[in-house]
Amino acid sequence: MTYQKGDWKKDFEEAVKLHQKAIDGDQQAAKKAFDILKKIKLQAMNHSIVEAYFGSSSALIARDHPDLIEKMNLAKRGLKALDKAVKAEPNHTEIRMLRANVAYRLPEMYFKRTKTAIEDFQFLISDYEKKKTDISKDQYCEFLLNLGSSYQTIGDSKNAENTWEKLLKINSGKYKKLVEQARKTGGE
Known part of the structure; x- marks a missing residue:
């Protein structure tokens, strides 16, 4: 080629x-x-x-x-x-989505990349809220769920709960069980 x-x-x-x-x-x-x-x-x-x-x-x-x-x-x-x-x-939405999802899924114990995931999820959430991108509402909700889990992984329970409460106000039906599960597993 x-x-x-x-x-x-x-x-x-x-x-x-x-x-x-x-x-x-x-x-x-x-x-x-x-x-x-x-x-x-x-x-x-x-x-x-x-x-x-x-x-x-x-x-x-x-x-x-x-x-x-x-x-x-x-x-x-x-x-x-x-x-x-x-x-x-740094302001490219698709690139940030790719990195956020990779950093989020790697085990924190070995890679120490949860803070990178948090940074990227915050960027993506902010872009959605400012209507700067074509991120869907479903993607936005997934980012909130994963951001909360990322906070939980690094031991920041307060920000995890705040993020999940924000998510549940938007869409409690689909995400209620997922948030409960994330709370039980401690994020990672």
């Missing part, structure tokens, strides 16, 4: 579709997305959204990898790419 300037976008769209399948648990899709993004990344130098999806795909492969050392290396590579993308474009 060799690309002329800008002609990688169709393959990028395919990689994004595969990435979504990987999020839903398809291990083969994770590997395919990673391989496509790795090639695109070589052609689309310093393209933040490509870097972010590459980082997230790396983390998805890490999730499913059987070898613990390789799992750690892939996760660290993914975080490095996501941090690079956010640094290049």
